[in-house]
Amino acid sequence: MAATTEPVLSIRNLGVAYETSQGPVHAVSDVSFDVGADEVFGIAGESGCGKSTLIRSLLRLLPNNGTMTAERCTYKGRDLMAMSDEAFRSTIQWQEISLVPQSAMASFNPVYRVGDQIIESMRAHRRMGRAEAWERAAGLFDVVGLQADLLRNYPHEFSGGMRQRAMIAMALSLDPGLIIMDEPTTGLDVLVQERILRRIREIRAEIHSAIILITHDIAVIAEMSDRIAIMYGGEIMELAPSVDLFENPHHPYTLGLENAFPSIRNVGKDLISIPGSPPTLVGPVESCPFEPRCPFRIDGCAAANPAVVDVGDGHQVRCLQTGDVARMRTLAREKSTWRS
């Protein structure tokens, strides 16, 4: 377990439901994890698996029709669920939990200079003069590898990679305890992606923030994270230290995912996709969400949502067949297994 000391963020049984005309949609259910200080916690899953909803709920950015419930949601021991919106805004947001948003291209306000938007985030929470904040912003730009005089430019004068760096600089501005990075490299070309990731790794050595890294890119998450949670249908299917997850996968969905990504070690190997499509999540959760697509399903899978099983060393799996993992791994390599 990475989190030997007190975790920065501790979540038990977090759920988010959206009220819609078709009834409640359980976008996230029964999510539990801890993020330790200095840890990079990766959350991976395909589009619509609930990862963005999960972080929106943590940042209190849910739309009006969304409600969050949790048995526990604490940040450094402080109960976030009991905190009023105003208290959360003035003590937690950005100072303690900051965000690198999914769309850095559109997340800067186009009518203000990038520097002004960065110092705005500092001056909203700290007593700080303009000049002092500007100087600090220049220092942050240096950290992310941008020239300080770019602070005077408008967002449209930045390239995609530059905006992403500027976003990271802004997220670092108040030394938060936790930075949530939502698909920080999506939409960037591979070379820029690599440079951004390298920069994030370098920054990690200098700062003391925990990071939650969210992505649908297994390669990125494998490279960056200490521990990884695989999400499907709004739930965490498997949670394990990175190396363990890739060398010792347990959940059929994880097995399927690893088949579906190209690997440098197995060039020429056929990619196998998982047939079917993700669940709509309308109505109560009464079975394993992966059951309709799972080639290893048994009778119990549809009857109830499986409980989380700990298979050792903090490796958690939400599956009934953890005892049969060797057989599943062998079969999962065959293309015929994944025919619907």
Place this chain on the structure above:
Amino acid sequence: MLDYVLRRLVYTLITVFAVASILFVLFRMLPGEPTLQVISPAMDPAVQERMKEAFGLNQPVGLQYLIYLKNLVTLEWGRSFVSAQEVTDILSYRFWNTILLMAAGMCLTLVLGIGMGIIMAWKRNSPVDVGGTIVGLVFQAAPPFITGLLLLMVLSYRLGLFPTGGMYPPGARPDGLLDLLLMPEFWHRIVLPTLTVGMYYISTPMLIMRDSMLEVLGSDFIELARAKGLKPRVVMFRHAARNALLGVVTIAGIMVGFAVGGQVVVESLFSWPGMGQLMVESAASHDYPVAQGTFLMLAILVISLNFLTDILYSYLDPRIKITAKGMN
């Protein structure tokens, strides 16, 4: 930036030139002799001919056009057929009266409209939002000569709260603009025409502001502004309203142009001695030099306002400047 302003200025001047040329053609296409008002057909033909010469009407049309353009630039816009006053003198007095009324009306419209739009977007689907939309649309559907008449009927004739028209009481002669602005009677009299203008136009900035606010509120940078832990008020005004204004500024330029046309009705209704009233009077009395000058002046006013809108827009949206001068 300077480059951009200069370029817009050149376009503006070209537009003014085009309007002046169209006016030249239009006034020569009017049915009947423009000289009918001053040259009586009962006069001796030789005298008629001499008078035409004096007005330069015996010259070829091309030359007349050049003289016309020259006179426009040198501000020799002719004399009124009716009062024999210089057209430029009449206009310079009337111009400011129109500007005062328009400024009051547009300030009311824009300030109240934009403010209402922000509140309505903020409290979307609340009674304020629904009620505001209905009231705005009703006002817009009611033509100003109806609302103006109703205001006059109720507030002036029935309740006697406001004078029925004019800019100052008969007999008072303000000495210049400043003197006029210091007269309480002036402010008393500007209320009703301003209200009439405001009621008619308020729905435009209000509904546009509401819509663009709702659009901006859904954008990524608003979500980030909220994630930054900014106060809701700051998110609403500094980030959402500031960007939503862009849409309103575009519309405002067009709307003010229409409002200049609307001045004709409002000024006639409230006997406001501005250019709109002058236009009606001069057309009715076949006072061609004055009518021509008034048309041109109003056109220049609209074109200048559009020019100012362009400049304001480039100030509000930094992306405009760059595309105008290319990447640098």
